[in-house]
Amino acid sequence: MQPEKDFRLTRQRQIILEEMRRMRPHPNACELYDAVKSRLPHISLATVYRNLEILSEKGFVRKIITSGRQKRFDINAGAHYHAHCILCGTIVDIPVATEVMRVLPEKPDGLENFRVMETRVEFFGHCGACRSIGTTAEDEDSRRGPVRCSPAE
Amino acid sequence: MQPEKDFRLTRQRQIILEEMRRMRPHPNACELYDAVKSRLPHISLATVYRNLEILSEKGFVRKIITSGRQKRFDINAGAHYHAHCILCGTIVDIPVATEVMRVLPEKPDGLENFRVMETRVEFFGHCGACRSIGTTAEDEDSRRGPVRCSPAE
DNA sequence: CAAACTTTTGGTAATAGTTATCAATACCAA
């Protein structure tokens, strides 16, 4: 147990949090980097990664679990679940006040010896937009495949 | 829509599936590679990766969603959930016949336009072993940090 | 204020898990 070192809410961290609130939800590090760069042109990608990690330890943001290879982050502090569209990759927030939440027991069978500290429910399926289009999602704007950082100038 | 190409259950694929049943659950590609290599010494790591992907498309195995950077795979075809120990990294299966499953509505509030095809529940907390030890997990055998492939010979 | 110390940053190299490529091989159907 190392002595906790003090945390400074630097300008970079403030702007990371501000941009996360402003932009569309669940960005990955590169999307966020691009957004932050418009206000802090000299920020480093490493700073964004580093701070996402630290901010999630501190509870300002949380990491989303995904099966993809990029990490995504979430500014919404309140408890909620996610619905992942397996066609276009969109992630939709499901608010906490749902049947699911009311109904999920705090400690289900099989977890007798386990101290449950967090429960996450993830839904996978087809989002409304994709259903109305068919099997191929054409709405580029809602796609969420891997996103690369803008090339350096 | 490409014409589905035919799937051959090759010796490599058979043994991958057999080893997945035999070994401890939720291996990553490298652990599995090591296990399979004891029976097929010339198998390539690429074959393991490739087939895990294909076998999961075909429904023989499923990918586990994690926040880490390695993928893990699961041979247990039936529906079940996972409990992740945040101290030692162990993943425990929670059988399907629990309150959770019985009680989880097929389509909760907030998902009216979403066609739910799969629901996963992930629990995070401290497993029994870690609780009895304290805050640091000493049981090397149950740790599940990143696992590297055995070095080439 | 200055000195000493801690934390953070930007730039970049390194890491590591995963994918892509491709010639060679195995398998299958005619």
Add this chain to the structure above:
DNA sequence: TTGGTATTGATAACTATTACCAAAAGTTTG
């Protein structure tokens, strides 16, 4: 057999993330 398709093994390439480190920023102490 022959021709076609699927798969494999070997290895190179890719890429998201992390590590490193000197410089800068911020904090505390004298």
